[in-house]
Amino acid sequence: MPEPLDLASTALPPDTVGLLAGITTTRAIRRYRDEPVPPEALRAMLFAATRAPSGSNRQPFRFLVLTDGPNARAAKALIAEAARRIWVNKREEDHYDEGSGAVAGSPKARMAATMQHYVEHFERVPVLVLPCLVRYRDPTPFEGASVYPACQNLLLAARALGYGGVLTGFHGMVEQELRDLLGVPEGVLVAATITIGRPAGHLGPVRRRPIGELVFGDAWGAAPDWAVDPPGTAHTAAGPPGTSPSRAAG
Ligand SMILES: Cc1cc2nc3c(=O)[nH]c(=O)nc-3n(C[C@H](O)[C@H](O)[C@H](O)COP(=O)(O)O)c2cc1C
Secondary structure, X not given: OXXXXXXXXXXXXXXXXXXXXXXXXXOEOOOEOOOOOOXXXXXXXXXXXXXXXXXXXXXXXXXXXXXXXXXXXXXXXXHHHHHHHHHHHHHHHOOOOOHHHHOOOXXXXXXXXXXXXXXXXXXXXXXXXXXXXXXXXXXXXXXXXXXXXXXXXXXXXXXXXXXXXXXXXXXXXXXXXXXXXXXXXXXXXXXXXXXXXOEOOXXXXXXXXXXXXXXXXXXXXXXXOOOOOOOOOOEOOOOOOOOOHHHOOO
């Protein structure tokens, strides 16, 4: 038996990547190796998450971290069922099997295959995190700003340690069952479903629209001179792969 780690006297593990490089390569990771995430890695990720900013530093974020206990298995099973139902609908609504989606190896077909694999294997995700928001006033459209930065910190810290994850809305369909299972009190919002694990595939740069389409200077629509992508930046359109801009809202 290895000696239990004395975490109280153990520093955080070193980063494997610089901050800017980490930010620009934190992709949505939906395929995981079948290996657990050790407590010292979870501790570093959740430490980073809980260092996030929030309005007035109220720190209303809480994290349910589910790995392999009975509640974890039950929560994963609940969300897995919901995820499969959601993906079946999205596949049809976003026409994943039409156009370039019918061409093997196209970005659209690869995305569909990744999603299919993700929902089929959801019960086996190494770590399921349910970030929550303890509401301290009536809901406002702005309240997410006190929990989602913490979610992104979590994903960035995972990236820093060679792990990967993705934020989803899969819990929505089974929220009451999850609340009952995990004892989430009244007045607490389950804000997201995040899965984390060691990526099965490659890490690489995210693809977005060119900076000049997304950043304006003195007035809407006019990019400042400095809004120029670094050399070699790869781009993609907004929305599901292969869709027209008019269908890119979901
Ligand atoms: C608010 C929000 C909701 C999301 N919901 C889902 C979801 O329900 N299912 C899913 O597989 N990914 C979901 N994602 C992940 C996005 O699809 C992903 O971040 C986006 O496609 C960019 O992927 P990339 O960083 O790998 O380029 C969500 C992300 C955000 C920020």
